[in-house]
Amino acid sequence: MARTSVLARAEKVEPNPTHQNVLAATARMVPEQVEVLVRTPDGGELALPAELVRILLASAGELARGHAVTVLASEVQLSPTETAELLGLSRPFVARLLDAGDIPSTNLPGSSHRVVRLADVLAFQQRRQRRREGRRQIADALDDAGLPY
Structure with missing residues (x-):
């Protein structure tokens, strides 16, 4: 049976430009200082937990x-193709990263097909971004010092 794409099933919300001011004001709020109440169909109110806020x-x-938001649980398991799509990389390059262990993966039981946890993809992406930032800082320091590189 074919596996349905996790990304296709994920909740994706596109920004509405007419709401930009309200969204920006909301984003500036400090989570620990905000209480969000939801009015229930029966007229009651429900306070949302801090994690949801x-x-x-x-x-x-x-x-x-102006960015769309896609809601996925960190424990969601992605295919190598979905991993490549999220990272903006080619599937063969992601396969090499999986082979090298740069991104942890597991084989499905009784299969050669691999899955990758979203949390591991995000951790890889953060490491990659830190390395990129470090290289940029080194290049800037060399530039500032007038040294060739």
């Missing part, structure tokens, strides 16, 4: 910057 405020910030 943090997600809402972070999402508001992304939407305010």
Whole structure:
């Protein structure tokens, strides 16, 4: 049976430019200082937990910057193709990263097909960004010192 794409099933929210000001104001709020109440169909109110408030405020910030927001659990398992799509890399390059262990993966039981946890993809992306930033800082320091590189 074919596996349905995790990314295709994920909730994706596109920004609405007419809401930009409200989203930007919401994003500036401090999660620990915000209480979000939801009115229930029966007229009652429900206070959202702090974790959900943090997600809402972070999402508001992304939407305010014009970015779409996709909601996925960190423990979701992705195919190598989905991993490549998220990282903006080619599938063969991601396969090499998986082979080298740069991104942890596991084989599906009784299969040669691999899956990758979203949390591991995000950790790889953060490491990659830190390395890129470090290289940029080194290049800037060499430039400032007038040294060739």
